[in-house]
Amino acid sequence: MSKQVKFYIVLTAVAIFGIVLMEYSKPKQVNWFTSYAKHHKIPFGTYVFNEQLERLFSHSEIINLETPPYLNLSQTDSINGTYMFINNTIQFGNTELDRLLDWTSKGNTLFIASEDFEDQLLDTLNLDIDIISIFEVEGDTFQFQLSNHLLDTTTVAFDRTKYVSHFNKIDTLNTKIISTVKGFKFDEEAEDSTITETPINFIRQPFGDGTIYLSTFPQAFTNYFILNSPNQNYTAGIMSYIDQSKPIYVDHYYKSGKSYYTSPMYIMLNNKALKWAYYIMLIGVVIYIIFEGKRKQRAIPIVKPLRNQTLDFTRTIANMYYEKGKHYEIAQHKIQHFLEYIRTHLHLSTTIIDDEFLKNLAARSNNSVDDTKHLFTTIAEFDKNTRLNNIQLERLNELIETFKSNNSWKKKT
Numbered sequence: 001m002s003k004q005v006k007f008y009i010v011l012t013a014v015a016i017f018g019i020v021l022m023e024y025s026k027p028k029q030v031n032w033f034t035s036y037a038k039h040h041k042i043p044f045g046t047y048v049f050n051e052q053l054e055r056l057f058s059h060s061e062i063i064n065l066e067t068p069p070y071l072n073l074s075q076t077d078s079i080n081g082t083y084m085f086i087n088n089t090i091q092f093g094n095t096e097l098d099r100l101l102d103w104t105s106k107g108n109t110l111f112i113a114s115e116d117f118e119d120q121l122l123d124t125l126n127l128d129i130d131i132i133s134i135f136e137v138e139g140d141t142f143q144f145q146l147s148n149h150l151l152d153t154t155t156v157a158f159d160r161t162k163y164v165s166h167f168n169k170i171d172t173l174n175t176k177i178i179s180t181v182k183g184f185k186f187d188e189e190a191e192d193s194t195i196t197e198t199p200i201n202f203i204r205q206p207f208g209d210g211t212i213y214l215s216t217f218p219q220a221f222t223n224y225f226i227l228n229s230p231n232q233n234y235t236a237g238i239m240s241y242i243d244q245s246k247p248i249y250v251d252h253y254y255k256s257g258k259s260y261y262t263s264p265m266y267i268m269l270n271n272k273a274l275k276w277a278y279y280i281m282l283i284g285v286v287i288y289i290i291f292e293g294k295r296k297q298r299a300i301p302i303v304k305p306l307r308n309q310t311l312d313f314t315r316t317i318a319n320m321y322y323e324k325g326k327h328y329e330i331a332q333h334k335i336q337h338f339l340e341y342i343r344t345h346l347h348l349s350t351t352i353i354d355d356e357f358l359k360n361l362a363a364r365s366n367n368s369v370d371d372t373k374h375l376f377t378t379i380a381e382f383d384k385n386t387r388l389n390n391i392q393l394e395r396l397n398e399l400i401e402t403f404k405s406n407n408s409w410k411k412k413t
Contacts, residue, residue: 016283020276020279020280020283024276028272030042030043031043032044032160033256033257034088034256034257035255035256035257036086036087036088036218036221036222036255036256036257037252037255037256037257038050038064038250038252040223040257041223042223043160043222043223043224044219044222044223044224045222045223045257046086046221046222046223047223048223048226048227049086049221049222049223049226049235050250052226053239053248053250056236056239057239057242057244057248059244059245060244060245060246060247060248061081061247061248062247062248062250063247063248063249063250064250064252065249065250065251065252065253066252066253067253068096068253069083069092069096069099069100069251069253070093070095070096070099072249073099073100073103079103079247079249080106080107080108080246080247081108081109081243081246081247081248081249082108082109082110082111082242082243082246082247082248082249083100083103083104083108083109083110083111083249083251084111084242084248084249084250084251085111085112085113085114085251085254086113086114086218086221086251087113087114087218087254087255087256088114088115088218088256089114089115089116089256090112090114090117090254091118091254092118092121094120097118097120097121101121101124101207103210104207104208104210104211104212105207105208105209105210106208106209106210107208107209107210108210109210109211109212109213109242109243109246110207110210110211110212110213111212111213111242112212112213112214112215113214113215113216113217113218113220113221114215114216114218115165115216115218116129116165117129117214125171125205125207125212125214126169126170126171127167127169127170127171127175127203127214128167128168128169129165129166129167129168129216130165130166130168130199131163131164131165131166132163132164132165132166132181132199133162133163134161134162134163137181137183138183139183140159141157141158141159142157142158142159142161142164142181142183143155143156143157143158143181143182143183144156144157144158144179144180144181144182144201144217144220144234145179145180145182146178146179146234146237146238147177147178147179147180148178148237151237151240152230152233152234152236152237154230154233154234155182156225156230156231156233156234157231158217158219158220158225158231160219160224161219164181164201164216164217165201165216165217166181166199166200166201166216167199167200167201167203167214167216168199170200170203171205174205174206175203175204175205176203176204176205177200177202177203178202178203178204178213178238178241179200179201179202179215179217179234179238180198180199180200180201181198181199181200181201182198201215201216201217202214202215202216202217202238204241213241215238220234220235220238221235327388327389327390327392327393328385328386328387328388330393331382331383331388331392331393331396332383334393334396334397334400335379335382335383335396338379338400338404341404342361345407346361346364346365346407347364348360348361348364353376358372358373358376364407365403365404365406365407366406366407367403367406367407371403372403374399375399375400375403378395378396378399379396382396
């Protein structure tokens with residue numbers, strides 16, 4: 001191995017090591033996917049909330065449900081308490097929503113935190129929602145405040161969204177306001193008079209013998225929000241409205257993030273140690289293929305082309321005829337081979353052999369007309385004589401070879 005090859009190998013190894021070191025040392029990119037899954041520790045997962053739920057409601061039974069509410073509520077006698085839904089968007093079917101509302105009216109609690117709600121639910125509760133853009137609030141963050149002065153009414157901030165939904169139409173006789181959006185730039189000259197000066201993002205409304213809680217700010221239950229103090233007090237204040245004497249059913253079916261992962265590669269690539277072990281293994285395999293495979297590669301044998309043994313075969317047959325005294329047969333083969341030679345190399349038809357043919361043949365073969373006539377006269381004699389001897393056969397062969405040796409076409413090829 002030359003010095004230049006060794007230099008390039010070392011240079012490649014150093015480059016690979018440098019890339020691995022840079023990738024390993026750079027900070028991990030934050031995943032801002034809106035998951036709301038209980039096992040996700042990303043900013044918009046609900047791992048912290050679900051962990052604290054057992055502490056906040058230590059005297060209540062927390063039941064996690066992985067199946068659709070339509071199936072869970074098919075046995076309404078066995079399920080009672082609070083049914084909690086938290087996701088960026090929740091879309092029930094009409095039949096499923098009817099079953100949820102029927103279950104709620106029997107003295108249960110329905111808690112939904114979502115950025116949007118179905119029209120059927122809003123029409124049933126006489127509600128309407130609108131959107132506040134980040135450009136309509138003071139500063140670059142949304143601020144929220146609980147309305148109940150018995151709770152912590154400290155204003156909390158959230159800066160990871162460009163808009164927030166709010167209720168711009170409520171049933172004032174039956175609806176209780178729990179939380180509002182603060183710092184809203186209210187335009188008195190705006191044509192839309194339905195927007196209040198303090199937009200509402202969390203309400204409570206009775207429904208039959210039960211209660212419905214609706215929040216347009218599901219981010220209040222995410223890891224990013226709760227872990228920023230004093231935001232946890234805001235979330236705890238919202239949860240204080242839940243009845244602790246009854247079971248709490250937490251929905252894990254309507255989630256943007258997956259409830260569990262079935263791909264081994266996902267688990268491997270999301271674990272830093274396993275991920276780099278996998279990358280190093282791939283790099284090692286590539287290096288092995290490049291160097292080890294090259295070192296042990298077998299030499300490719302040189303395969304000689306098959307010999308053309310037609311001439312040897314012809315000579316063998318001729319010798320057999322000669323030894324057995326079959327001079328006439330040899331002469332016939334020699335004559336036929338000569339005629340084929342005329343057809344192939346001199347491009348003349350041998351069907352009719354007359355004076356015109358002999359003149360053309362003499363001209364094309366660079367032989368005299370007399371020699372050509374003499375040759376074909378001899379051929380005609382030998383063709384009729386079936387009892388040829390060695391001398392006659394040798395004479396025929398000599399005349400043919402002499403005739404062919406004067407052929408200018410043959411000399412050119």
